Amino acid sequence: MKTFQALRLFETEAGGIPDARFVTLSEDELSPGNVLIRVAYTSVNYKDALAAAGINRIIRNYPRIGGIDLTGTVARSEDSRFQEGDQVIVHGFGLGVDRDGGYAEYARIDGDMVLHLPEGLGLFDAAVLGVAGYTAALSVHWMEHNGLTPAGGPVIVTGATGGVASVAIDILSGRGYSVAAMTGKAEAHAYLRELGAAEILDPAIAVPSSRPMDSARWGGAVDSVGGEVLGWILRTLAPEGVAASFGNAGGAEFGASVLPFILRGARLIGINGNSPMALREVVWNKLAGEYRPRHLDRIAEVVTFDQLPGVMENMRNRLTRGRTVVRMRSA
Ligand SMILES: NC(=O)c1ccc[n+]([C@@H]2O[C@H](COP(=O)([O-])OP(=O)(O)OC[C@H]3O[C@@H](n4cnc5c(N)ncnc54)[C@H](OP(=O)(O)O)[C@@H]3O)[C@@H](O)[C@H]2O)c1
Incomplete structure (x- = not known):
């Protein structure tokens, strides 16, 4: 390999919108590392879409190649744990943010x-999952660890057409949970039912309130949205209900009372997908096994490398659905 293509972000002014340009690079222009990977697939996550527009100053050092997850094949390795031809996945640890992605x-x-990809999961399926699928699986993993069972009542999934939420609906419905999907997209109801949603809710029901608790409805919650929606979830969790918070697509601040915690035993757990390696191995093995989603082809929207900038803009404008996977030339 002499040169190859990359989508690189260049700083225009401090804190401004970076300039995204397709460029031709050589290997020594990439962030350093002892494993060279030929990228087969990458994907578009919400964080990628924000980073590309300079929102929240996610990327601080330029020029930078974005893309917070990738799957591919080892082309060369100076690390004895990896051999040429091994199929691998990388996400987090600053990928696409502090180092080239x-x-x-x-x-x-x-x-x-x-x-290494877990047994039974190919490069494409692992990319459809990516950071989003990992975050969905990590949520289910910790929720079940905290007592979630199908007998506890329905599980609400918010921002339901999003990447994390779509995979979460698929995993949960496959494990026998009754899933309620909250979406602002009226046209997506059939899609959500195909993934396994039993009920569809409009976000308009999650209105702010000064009441500390409302009628108990949910055995669990998988929340992409945050903000007032998370406050509403806490007010409506059933006794011993478990909510996983990992997203802020709708806002970061929320109002809550301690009463759901002390009167209903509500459990609010934080999910950070940038887990230590040992936990990743456990959760990726579950994704390849007992959690394996049944509708990855339905969840995936496959695009080419040159379509990437437009897809990120669509995601910022809430026009995407499921997981957008970028097929690279080597795939
Ligand atoms: N903690 C972690 O480690 C971690 C890991 C991955 C993702 N995340 C976060 O999780 C969230 C979801 O990520 P994703 O990759 O699944 O994103 P995504 O595919 O863009 O999905 C987000 C969904 O949230 C809803 N939404 C978007 N803007 C909204 C708004 N202004 N108000 C209310 N709802 C809105 C939309 O669903 P509907 O149109 O269906 O309502 C959208 O599809 C993001 O905040 C992301 O940063 C965190």
Whole structure:
């Protein structure tokens, strides 16, 4: 490999909107790492879409190749744990933010950040899952660890057509949970029912209130939205209900009372997908096994590398659905 294509972000002014340009690079222009990976697939996550527009100053050092997850094949390795031809996945640890990420035909990654694909999961399926699928599975993992069972009542999934939420609906319905999907997209009801949603809710029901609790409805909640929606979830969790919070698509601040915690035993757990490696191995093995989603082809929207900038803009404008996977030339 002499040169290859990358989508690189360049700083225009401090804190401004970066300039995204397709460029031709050589290997030594990438962030350093002892495993060279030929990227097969990458994807578009909400964080990628914000980073590309300079929102929240997610990327601080330029030029930078975005893309917070990738799957691919090892092209060369100076780390004895990896051999040429191994199929791997990388996400988190600053990928696409503090170090060059998946939006290039090659990535150089430190071996400590690289995970072999679990048995039974191919490069495409692992990319459809990506950070989003991992976050959905991690939520279910910790919710069940905290007592969630199908007998506890329905589980509400908010921002339901999003990447994390779509995979969460699929995993939960496959495990026998009754899933209520909250979406602002009226046209997506059939899609959500195909993934396994039993009930569809409009976000308009999640209105702010000064009441500390409302009628108990949910055995669990998987929340992409945050803000007032999370406050409403806490007010409506059933006794011993478990809510997983990982997103802020609708806002970061929320109002809440301690009463759901002390009178209903409500459990609010935080989910950070940038887990240590040992936990990743456990959760990725579950994704390849007992959690394996049944509708990945339905969830995936496959695009080419040159479509990437437009897809990120659509995601910021809430026009995407499910997971957008970028097929690279080597796939
Ligand atoms: N903690 C972690 O480690 C971690 C990991 C992955 C993702 N996240 C976060 O989780 C959230 C979802 O990520 P994603 O990749 O699934 O994003 P996504 O595919 O863009 O999905 C987000 C969904 O939230 C809803 N939404 C978007 N804007 C909204 C708004 N202004 N108000 C209310 N709802 C809105 C939309 O669903 P509907 O149109 O169906 O309502 C949208 O599809 C993001 O906040 C992301 O940063 C966190």
